[in-house]
Amino acid sequence: MPALTADQIRTARAKKPRVFARDFAEGLGITEAELCAAFLGSHATRIIADPSVVLPRVTALGEVMALTRNDSCVLEKVGQYDNFAYTPEGAQVVNGTIELQLDPARWIHAFAWDEPTNKGPKRSIQIYDASGEAVHKVHLREASDAEAWAKLVADLALPDQSDALNLAPKAAARAAEPHGVQLAGGAVEKLMYRAGELGLSVRFTVESNGCMETHRGSIHRVLPAGPWINVLDPGLELHLRMDHMAAVWRDRETVEAFDAEGRLIVQMGAGDEDAAETWRAMLDDLPTA
Numbered sequence: 001m002p003a004l005t006a007d008q009i010r011t012a013r014a015k016k017p018r019v020f021a022r023d024f025a026e027g028l029g030i031t032e033a034e035l036c037a038a039f040l041g042s043h044a045t046r047i048i049a050d051p052s053v054v055l056p057r058v059t060a061l062g063e064v065m066a067l068t069r070n071d072s073c074v075l076e077k078v079g080q081y082d083n084f085a086y087t088p089e090g091a092q093v094v095n096g097t098i099e100l101q102l103d104p105a106r107w108i109h110a111f112a113w114d115e116p117t118n119k120g121p122k123r124s125i126q127i128y129d130a131s132g133e134a135v136h137k138v139h140l141r142e143a144s145d146a147e148a149w150a151k152l153v154a155d156l157a158l159p160d161q162s163d164a165l166n167l168a169p170k171a172a173a174r175a176a177e178p179h180g181v182q183l184a185g186g187a188v189e190k191l192m193y194r195a196g197e198l199g200l201s202v203r204f205t206v207e208s209n210g211c212m213e214t215h216r217g218s219i220h221r222v223l224p225a226g227p228w229i230n231v232l233d234p235g236l237e238l239h240l241r242m243d244h245m246a247a248v249w250r251d252r253e254t255v256e257a258f259d260a261e262g263r264l265i266v267q268m269g270a271g272d273e274d275a276a277e278t279w280r281a282m283l284d285d286l287p288t289a
Helices: 006-015 021-028 032-037 051-059 146-156 187-198 273-284
Strands: 044-046 064-069 073-079 084-087 090-094 099-102 109-115 122-128 134-140 181-183 201-207 211-218 222-225 228-233 236-241 247-251 254-258 264-270
Touching: 006 021, 006 032, 021 032, 032 044, 032 109, 032 122, 051 084, 051 090, 051 122, 051 146, 064 201, 064 211, 073 201, 073 211, 109 146, 134 211, 187 222, 187 228, 187 247, 187 254, 187 264, 187 273, 201 273, 211 236, 236 264, 264 273
Parallel strands: none
Antiparallel strands: 044 109, 064 073, 064 134, 073 236, 084 090, 090 099, 099 211, 109 122, 122 134, 181 247, 201 211, 201 264, 222 228, 228 236, 247 254, 254 264
């Protein structure tokens, strides 16, 4: 099947403007990076894809939302990108609210997205790997610094604004090695609902191909929605596909959920030392498989 042109992608998008970008791209048979590239010159600008250059500029934006996801889990945290550290082997942001571990080698394509809407501009920085899969996204909020955003886009824009991406084939799924004891079905749901009832401090870690984002803190509002279970708290959203979970394992005080291909979906644990005893008791109440 011949590749879709930018015009064809834009036309298709106009017919389905409310579908999430990831779902829309998958339905059209393209990557999210190709979707961004189709809007170069209007909503999108190609920018430098180097975390040592991009993330210090993100710090200047003030309050933003950090988003990392895989096929089965989405983690969104509101905060600032302070305390950034970088080496060519790895970069990190650890400031008590937003916690990221980054692989700079995976940062291949980057876009600044600026889309006008009825509710104001929808702005984000979107990072993709060599195959066009999303690594990490930074979404601006109402409180974000608009002047710093304009300067970021102007300073980081690449001379080449063509929509040719030369994407690599998508890498094969990497199966993870489970350890410990396998738990019975429903373990993750039970932990999340109970932690929400208690307002317990929980650690969630979600990994994409190139970014690992972690939440540490109390959770409260845990709600189901179709196949998803969601944490919907101020400054924190976690969306987890329960129907994708094929196995859940407990390794000491850590719980890991895997999909049918053996890929790690999410990792969970106590958020701090004060929550550790309660978390351990919750784990001990779970039946094994």
